[in-house]
Amino acid sequence: MTIQSFSGAAGCGKTHQLMANLAARLEEQPLLTSQKVLALTFMHGSRRRLDDRLAGVAVLRRQYECTTIDGFAWRIVSRWQALINQFGVEQPRVNDYEAVCQVAADLLSHDIVVRWVAATYPIVIVDEAQDLTPNRLRIVQSMTAHIDLLIAADEFQCLIEELRPNQACEWLTAVGHDALLQQPWRTSDQNLLAAAGAIRSARAPESNGLFKIFLTPTAALAASYVSNGIAWNKGGNRVAIITPTMGRFAHDILTWVTTKTTGRGNGPYDIILEESEASLADAFIGSLAFPEQATLAEALELMAGKPASIVQDFVRWLEKQRRAKGRTHVLREEMEDTIRHSFSNQRRLGSRDGPGIRALTVHGAKNREFDLVIVLWPAAIRGDDEQQRRLLYNAVTRAKKQCVVLVQLKRAMTLPPFSVREELASNEN
Numbered sequence: 001m002t003i004q005s006f007s008g009a010a011g012c013g014k015t016h017q018l019m020a021n022l023a024a025r026l027e028e029q030p031l032l033t034s035q036k037v038l039a040l041t042f043m044h045g046s047r048r049r050l051d052d053r054l055a056g057v058a059v060l061r062r063q064y065e066c067t068t069i070d071g072f073a074w075r076i077v078s079r080w081q082a083l084i085n086q087f088g089v090e091q092p093r094v095n096d097y098e099a100v101c102q103v104a105a106d107l108l109s110h111d112i113v114v115r116w117v118a119a120t121y122p123i124v125i126v127d128e129a130q131d132l133t134p135n136r137l138r139i140v141q142s143m144t145a146h147i148d149l150l151i152a153a154d155e156f157q158c159l160i161e162e163l164r165p166n167q168a169c170e171w172l173t174a175v176g177h178d179a180l181l182q183q184p185w186r187t188s189d190q191n192l193l194a195a196a197g198a199i200r201s202a203r204a205p206e207s208n209g210l211f212k213i214f215l216t217p218t219a220a221l222a223a224s225y226v227s228n229g230i231a232w233n234k235g236g237n238r239v240a241i242i243t244p245t246m247g248r249f250a251h252d253i254l255t256w257v258t259t260k261t262t263g264r265g266n267g268p269y270d271i272i273l274e275e276s277e278a279s280l281a282d283a284f285i286g287s288l289a290f291p292e293q294a295t296l297a298e299a300l301e302l303m304a305g306k307p308a309s310i311v312q313d314f315v316r317w318l319e320k321q322r323r324a325k326g327r328t329h330v331l332r333e334e335m336e337d338t339i340r341h342s343f344s345n346q347r348r349l350g351s352r353d354g355p356g357i358r359a360l361t362v363h364g365a366k367n368r369e370f371d372l373v374i375v376l377w378p379a380a381i382r383g384d385d386e387q388q389r390r391l392l393y394n395a396v397t398r399a400k401k402q403c404v405v406l407v408q409l410k411r412a413m414t415l416p417p418f419s420v421r422e423e424l425a426s427n428e429n
Contacts, residue, residue: 001144001145001147003151003172005153005177006018006178007153007169007178008154009196011185011186012185012186017152018053019057022057023060026057035120035121036063036120037064038065039051040124041126041128042128043367045274045364045366047066047067049368069101070136074100076117083107084103101135105135105138105139108142109138117143117147123148123150124140124143129172130169131160137171140168151172157390186400192211196397199417204418205396210401217408217409219252219253225404226374227257227269228264229404238358238371242362243377244362244378249379274358277343278343281344284339285336290332293332295329296327299318309342318330358370371400372399373396373399373402373403374403376408377392377405379408385417385421
């Protein structure tokens with residue numbers, strides 16, 4: 001079977017090339033009625049965008065499934081319970097994603113499991129492959145014997161420090177058939193392109209044209225820039241407020257923008273705050289105070305008045321425990337796992353991006369694009385110079401038309417990623 005990969009900077013059309021290559025393959029050899037294309041990515045946001053792109057491949061005729069690689073791993077684990085028991089492997093918890101991926105990778109090391117996958121999915125697409133941890137990479141590598149793989153990756157867009165050097169990108173380089181894409185397509189604005197190129201090359205980005213950097217030491221000042229920027233942007237365009245960390249600086253700005261009006265009469269604005277399913281699940285579980293053990297009736301009572309979508313999942317799980325397993329009690333750990341899984345499903349099935357103003361982290365913005373991007377750069381950001389360059393690069397390159405960066409700390413303007421350290425500049429000279 002074949003492996004074709006595409007690499008290149010953000011906005012250079014890696015996903016477009018995946019779709020074009022897929023369409024060409026299907027023109028030559030259409031899928032059977034029982035077959036589908038499987039598309040895998042790491043984050044739910046990029047999964048939704050990938051799903052939209054697949055829907056536009058006419059020759060595919062919607063014969064595809066698009067899921068996170070963690071969701072696919074859980075499907076493998078759930079299907080091959082007998083093999084797990086046969087080899088004495090411990091059953092992983094549904095929300096222990098790394099353990100699930102490890103067991104799935106172990107299962108896929110068996111030819112019978114890979115052939116079972118290949119029977120339904122002769123072609124597998126993997127986007128954002130630079131984010132594959134070792135176990136997730138093993139899942140992808142195990143398919144090479146029986147499945148055609150189409151893969152997109154950009155090592156510089158990996159934000160997981162533990163994945164450097166990047167095993168997935170090294171593997172793709174070693175196996176060959178890697179096409180390096182260099183033509184940017186997301187934006188044609190030269191100032192946006194120059195800023196992204198500078199950040200990627202460890203140079204100081206220049207504030208110019210539709211790319212601007214402003215020092216905003218107070219949340220009120222930053223918020224006025226945000227509100228005025230939203231007002232100047234044409235109605236109906238997609239706006240993203242992106243930050244490395246959703247801390248005090250970001251929350252104070254968002255509160256101001258949603259409740260106050262600037263001196264120019266702009267605002268307040270409705271903002272869609274995108275939080276991770278893990279954060280939402282933690283807050284929800286924290287409000288319940290589960291006991292260590294509860295009867296089925298007690299567990300159900302704890303969910304009274306909670307959101308219907310979560311309650312329905314929880315009730316279905318309780319019914320399964322009663323009918324299929326004859327249980328009368330459930331453990332706190334099990335109840336929490338069920339709720340976390342429900343929140344993950346809600347995120348997976350959530351609505352796709354559309355017009356509006358969204359606030360999200362850099363991680364949540366990956367593989368997405370917006371007309372206007374406003375980057376909030378707080379005083380405290382974890383990571384070394386390299387990590388901070390990657391964070392800013394991933395935020396800035398989400399912009400199609402305009403990007404504004406608001407920096408809280410004056411000293412940050414003299415340090416990477418906004419400047420070059422003096423010792424590094426002197427060494428280069």
